[in-house]
Amino acid sequence: MSHHATAQLQALDDAQMEQTVGxxxxxxxxxxxxxxxxxxxxxxxxxxxxxxxxxxxxxGNYDNGLGLGTGTDFNATNISLGYIDTATGAIVPFEFTNPYIEWAVNDVTNDMVGFRIGFEDAKGILQGNFANFSGNIGMTINGNPASLFTTAGGSITNNRATYIGETAGSCTDGSDCVSLANVQSLSVADSDGTGTADFFLSFQKQSLDWGQGPVATKGFFMNVPTNTNLDVTTTGSSTGRLATEFIDRGIGRWNVTATP
Incomplete structure (x- = not known):
């Protein structure tokens, strides 16, 4: 006795498609x-x-107006996503939902003008020793909205910043402003602590509005929504840092207490 089974794909009509979930x-x-x-x-x-x-x-390899090869848009060491709870030994990961890649093309010339990596939802701890930063860090300083500055006493900028301070302030180091080197950890999240859809990294040939977050400037741009606040009382005020290795090897990846 033999048995034969046959199968064949059948197209779904519109009514059947409406009842299908996937x-x-x-x-x-x-x-x-x-x-x-x-x-x-x-x-x-x-x-x-x-x-x-x-x-x-x-x-670093383009002319940003200062000349080819002059400086870099972003420079940091000991970059990390997520951290290790040294009290329990548990890994606390950085979480992404629905990551995406996106590109922008001039519809007239067909030239690519921008490329972006983002996430529909992101939440976690971003850490690093930031020497300079291009983009936006949505933290608060002394409880007030903050902006990136060229340097202490300098001007507000989204390109190659080295300080961050109160937007309405004059970037006085140790009062309403602090070096980015002191901002070693950032909680990437919306202001209420939930995940954010606005965390992204991008490259542009020109200023470009990606449709969410601030307009990205030419070159590299990182947008970091965060609910982190830093109360600045001295030039040494800092956010501190959380461990990103299980053993302290003395290379800057261990717990550092925040400095008021």
Missing amino acids: QAYIEMDSRLEGTEKFSRITFGQNVKIQANADSLTLG
């Missing part, structure tokens, strides 16, 4: 804003990560 692994979409066409690929994933990098330097 989750796509990859979603693709595009939109036109002015002369720029934005295309995005979103990956339907939940990612939890604890990762370290010795150093990261970005945006």
